[in-house]
Amino acid sequence: MPDFAPSVSRLIDELKRLPGIGQKTAQRLAFYLLRVDREQALALSDAIRDAKDKIRHCSVCNNLTDADPCLFCTNSTRNRSMICVVEEATNIQAVEKTRQFNGLYHVLGGSLSPLQGIGPDKLNIKNLIERLKGGTVEEIIVATSPTAEGEATAVYLSKLIKPLGVRVSRIAMGIPVGSDLEYADEVTMLKAMEGRRDL
Amino acid sequence: MPVHESEAIILQSYALGEGDRLVSFLSRTMGRMRGVAAGARKPKSRFGSTLERLSHVRIWYFERETRELVRINQCEMIESFLSAFSDYASSIALALFSEITGAVLPEKEASDANFRLLLLATQTVKRTGKCELPLAYFALWTVKLGGWLPSLDRCGQCGQALAANDPACFSPSAAALACGKCRRPGMRLVSPPALSLARKMVAERLDRLQDGVAADAAGARAAREVTEMMLDIIEHQIDRKLVSRELLESPA
Numbered sequence: 001m002p003d004f005a006p007s008v009s010r011l012i013d014e015l016k017r018l019p020g021i022g023q024k025t026a027q028r029l030a031f032y033l034l035r036v037d038r039e040q041a042l043a044l045s046d047a048i049r050d051a052k053d054k055i056r057h058c059s060v061c062n063n064l065t066d067a068d069p070c071l072f073c074t075n076s077t078r079n080r081s082m083i084c085v086v087e088e089a090t091n092i093q094a095v096e097k098t099r100q101f102n103g104l105y106h107v108l109g110g111s112l113s114p115l116q117g118i119g120p121d122k123l124n125i126k127n128l129i130e131r132l133k134g135g136t137v138e139e140i141i142v143a144t145s146p147t148a149e150g151e152a153t154a155v156y157l158s159k160l161i162k163p164l165g166v167r168v169s170r171i172a173m174g175i176p177v178g179s180d181l182e183y184a185d186e187v188t189m190l191k192a193m194e195g196r197r198d199l
Numbered sequence: 200m201p202v203h204e205s206e207a208i209i210l211q212s213y214a215l216g217e218g219d220r221l222v223s224f225l226s227r228t229m230g231r232m233r234g235v236a237a238g239a240r241k242p243k244s245r246f247g248s249t250l251e252r253l254s255h256v257r258i259w260y261f262e263r264e265t266r267e268l269v270r271i272n273q274c275e276m277i278e279s280f281l282s283a284f285s286d287y288a289s290s291i292a293l294a295l296f297s298e299i300t301g302a303v304l305p306e307k308e309a310s311d312a313n314f315r316l317l318l319l320a321t322q323t324v325k326r327t328g329k330c331e332l333p334l335a336y337f338a339l340w341t342v343k344l345g346g347w348l349p350s351l352d353r354c355g356q357c358g359q360a361l362a363a364n365d366p367a368c369f370s371p372s373a374a375a376l377a378c379g380k381c382r383r384p385g386m387r388l389v390s391p392p393a394l395s396l397a398r399k400m401v402a403e404r405l406d407r408l409q410d411g412v413a414a415d416a417a418g419a420r421a422a423r424e425v426t427e428m429m430l431d432i433i434e435h436q437i438d439r440k441l442v443s444r445e446l447l448e449s450p451a
Contacts, residue, residue: 020216114291114294114295114447115211115297115298115443117443119445148252148284155285176243178243179242186279187251
């Protein structure tokens with residue numbers, strides 16, 4: 001005898017496909033959705049359908065957007081001489097939170113990861129090079145993650161872009177604000193020392 | 200729940216949940232293991248860069264008999280290889296090191312020889328900035344330690360010694376090299392320089408080998424040929440394609 005009615009099992013199976021959701025959590029979410037008002041449960045499915053129908057990739061920067069080109073690419077007040085290159089569209093929000101960067105963005109769609117079979121041809125590198133051909137871009141800020149994959153991607157991009165006469169910089173790596181030097185490992189400390197600046 | 204301490208090499212790590220990491224590591228004393236490092240993706244994580252791929256670390260973890268995954272408590276860096284990932288070709292070779300080690304070694308079976316091999320090959324890539332010879336050496340010794348290396352001196356069919364200047368024939372499904380006379384359909388040729396390099400690799404340490412092998416295009420070609428042959432054997436044994444190998448063969 002099955003544990004749940006077929007429609008409940010299907011709901012649990014679908015929820016289990018989401019990242020970080022296991023069997024127990026999927027069951028908990030499924031029973032929560034069954035318990036709440038019909039309108040509230042359907043609002044979730046409507047929101048998913050709406051987002052899937054309307055959201056696409058910006059043809060210029062590959063950001064997720066409901067208008068193509070996206071708001072960053074069409075905003076005339078933004079500095080067009082600087083492009084910040086990030087791995088995923090979600091990384092843009094982290095940079096925007098600083099309110100210090102007023103340039104444009106370019107989303108690579110991941111980082112070089114041989115273990116996942118992701119090489120340069122699977123990233124949005126070609127259209128980044130195309131954007132640089134106009135001559136208005138003076139600097140590329142590579143804001144990939146400070147991991148082995150992010151570092152390999154940053155160096156690969158710099159080798160590709162520098163010959164085009166565009167300045168390539170990398171976001172600083174090192175000690176997080178509010179942490180204690182005592183607990184920093186040697187690689188983090190080394191990166192912090194390498195990236196030191198004049199006061 | 201006692202805490203275990205071990206020297207280890209990080210093979211791979213995956214994002215898990217909100218800020219955790221699922222880490223696969225090769226412990227020197229306990230073999231290949233998997234564990235969860237809670238909060239490792241957060242900026243102020245105490246793990247810092249220690250869980251980056253191929254980091255040589257000292258690791259502390261808790262193990263419960265009923266749980267498949269251990270809980271990683273602390274990690275201290277012995278040697279980092281993050282700088283070696285800056286070169287694209289080297290990063291592919293290093294990815295192959297971790298993928299092959301993860302694929303050929305069973306969980307929780309200590310193999311000091313495989314541990315030393317992985318460490319030596321990774322250190323050589325970092326020190327020299329070149330990856331052809333270390334990759335060939337790593338692949339050949341992985342095959343040898345797995346017990347899959349065919350005789351490099353004699354034909355597996357007729358038993359005749361393989362001549363120094365004649366190419367040998369090879370196919371991953373055949374467990375032996377063959378001479379020209381015993382060649383069967385589907386076998387490919389292994390050039391005399393590649394065969395000679397493979398024999399040297401069996402007899403010499405990697406650091407000594409580097410001085411003896413020509414660092415020119417011919418030496419690199421022979422190393423690539425050995426790598427191809429050994430990766431074919433590994434893929435045949437694990438019964439699947441190596442994901443990183445595809446990038447090794449495609450131009451950057």
